[in-house]
């Protein structure tokens with residue numbers, strides 16, 4: 073309980089401080105970080121906690137963004153009212169994508185969702201939809217003003233609004249992951265057959281996770297569209313999906329807190345490295361992605377988490393080393409013991425060495 | 435009408451050859467490692483830039499092509515030795531991550547070294563229509579080159595000791611070691627060959643679509659579709675699948691959905707195959723082992 | 725008689741699972757040695773350890789040369805052929821290709837001459853020469869596995885349960901041919917068998933393995949005479 077209040081206080085302080093001290097542009101950037109964090113959280117639920125690898129979450133992001141943009145520009149729906157609609161639309165699409173995904177084993181799902189990501193801009197440009205989507209031109213939408221005569225600039229208001237939504241979404245995700253459903257999700261990830269034998273309804277959990285995940289990422293797309301005030305097919309190319317994937321892996325695939333780190337990473341790394349060259353962000357993403365895979369497979373979230381564990385352990389139990397070893401083992405086996413992140417053990421830990429794997433060192 | 439269809443089929447076969455080559459490259463790596471090289475397209479693009487660099491330096495098209503192919507082969511081998519070997523038993527997510535990382539790095543390198551402007555790429559073939567106007571000179575020539583490459587690859591695997599050893603290593607690594615095959619090197623050679631084939635495909639397609647760092651993005655998708663259609667562990671199947679996808683794409687684009695949704699057709703083929711016949715049309719039959 | 729292979733204090737493990745706990749054994753030049761034991765005793769693991777297919781600790785020498793820690797490919801190239809558990813057939817390739825692979829380390833022409841020799845032992849394989857190996861019967865696959873190993877011209881042949889899953893008649897046939905091969909090629913054999921009676925009859929020396937430790941070593945004759953060993957370890 074105490075950690076809850078501390079977290080709440082930190083979130084509150086962290087929210088208010090930028091409001092007071094940041095320029096509108098920096099607030100806008102922070103808003104995008106929060107937006108990406110939600111998008112990555114959606115992908116984490118699916119890939120990190122449920123083990124379904126998606127390389128195409130940019131598609132859901134695009135659908136959310138376009139739903140909001142179309143509702144706002146064609147039907148003059150107020151921006152806040154587009155969110156529930158977008159959530160429902162994306163959840164349905166997610167569910168529908170989740171159905172065939174049931175039959176796709178890990179790598180094939182990655183491949184298919186990758187194909188989805190590549191195909192997205194073409195669909196958005198398609199001329200039959202042009203009346204709604206605005207074709208290649210895309211759609212421009214208005215930036216919402218602060219309501220109730222609050223003395224806030226639009227950027228300040230949008231920032232607060234986005235953070236508010238994010239807090240709700242994080243609390244929901246947090247509770248899902250810690251609850252019975254979350255345990256089922258992870259059981260399927262770690263050992264699908266055993267999970268089914270335990271009576272978990274595999275298709276049900278997997279498709280619902282897909283729907284939930286798409287809903288999160290789609291909502292992020294909606295918020296992103298409102299913040300950027302513009303949607304166009306070419307802003308939703310395959311690289312959106314890839315960047316979300318990068319953010320996910322860098323933060324730690326099965327780490328709720330890590331999504332924030334991942335989001336900050338994909339927002340700020342291009343800004344910094346763009347100064348070097350147009351190619352630098354991609355190169356940095358790529359190199360870091362590979363490095364994380366080799367050096368820190370649990371991502372930044374997982375890394376910080378295990379560092380925290382080590383620290384607290386060396387403070388409290390300086391007693392028996394064998395106990396420590398046992399505890400380490402327990403950590404990787406009990407995904408429920410985490411505070412902010414949970415080791416995606418099955419997703420990353422190497423398979424046991426078999427006769428095939430040795431002797432390949434020529 | 436009939437002439438139109440015929441024309442679409444012919445030029446479908448011409449682009450299909452490119453898909454077939456890339457599909458073959460994908461399958462060669464998949465067969466031996468069960469990894470899908472998401473960076474295959476970007477690697478081919480980079481090789482094409484290298485070829486263009488040689489051409490601009492004054493070499494002829496063919497000299498440039500050969501040098502680019504050789505370099506690609508070496509780089510492919512190096513990538514396998516350095517990056518892929520530690521992944522031999524890694525879980526799917528880790529390997530996908532590394533391949534996506536490789537895609538990003540190679541794509542960035544193309545942009546970095548050769549900048550992002552769209553470049554024209556010369557064709558060594560005559561520029562007038564051939565075969566009674568059904569194909570352009572380049573289409574005919576590139577199809578010829580593609581077929582030649584595929585045929586040599588086939589002969590290499592079928593009739594050489596090294597080719598046999600590579601096939602053996604792909605099918606059964608342990609047994610291969612037990613007859614003295616250096617399996618690690620076979621995988622590296624496979625990577626080198628895949629990269630080399632990709633380089634040829636890149637140089638053949640670049641005169642048609644122009645060269646930019648994302649040139650192969652869509653082509654990779656069609657290659658996926660072709661590989662899956664034919665059977666992702668069947669080299670022959672993937673080649674036929676690649677040609678088939680080229681024809682389907684062209685006919686569909688002309689008569690069914692219009693050219694704007696061609697990529698979506700690739701997606702539909704991929705999903706369709708995976709759901710209806712995941713082994714593809716010529717995928718490996720599974721033998722029960724005693 | 726000198727020893728072809730010697731192992732001292734051999735340990736082996738699969739990841740965390742330790743399977744061999746420091747065993748010593750030797751295989752005599754030109755002799756047949758049987759390795760017996762219950763299921764899970766570590767017989768297959770011992771053969772894999774010799775070929776460097778798993779990580780080991782301890783010392784192994786082939787003809788006086790250290791081979792522990794060497795890569796499988798290099799051990800094989802020193803003349804160690806392994807007919808593995810499950811036969812290791814290249815299912816997707818033809819019988820011919822399987823045989824060519826057996827001779828992979830040798831000059832092609834020399835090996836092709838050997839093919840005729842092999843067909844003398846196993847005429848069946850000649851009939852199946854162009855057939856996909858995955859379609860062979862179990863017994864035929866076992867023959868093919870032995871042929872693949874022999875085509876290496878090995879000095880040491882490791883056989884892992886050649887009788888597994890075969891009808892008694894075929895088992896007899898295979899052992900008869902193995903006897904011939906031993907005479908012809910002068911190869912030393914390490915034989916793992918569930919069927920202890922057959923193995924002890926075929927081998928001169930024997931070791932009995934129990935959960936990763938050698939509990940009995942001696943001549944086959946002595947071991948088959950030992951009522952206690954027979955009852956408790958060999959079950960016949």
Ligand SMILES: Nc1ncnc2c1ncn2[C@@H]1O[C@H](COP(=O)(O)OP(=O)(O)OP(=O)(O)O)[C@@H](O)[C@H]1O
Pocket residue numbers: 425426427738741743761762763764765766767768769770809918
């Ligand atoms: N790849 C592996 N990973 C983990 N443990 C293994 C592996 N292979 C074998 N083992 C274990 O090692 C032990 C010895 O196995 P081994 O295959 O050597 O037995 P064996 O004597 O050949 O038995 P059998 O007569 O049944 O073939 C067994 O307990 C087995 O469970």
Ligand SMILES: [Mg+2]
Pocket residue numbers: 767768769809884
């Ligand atoms: Mg065994």
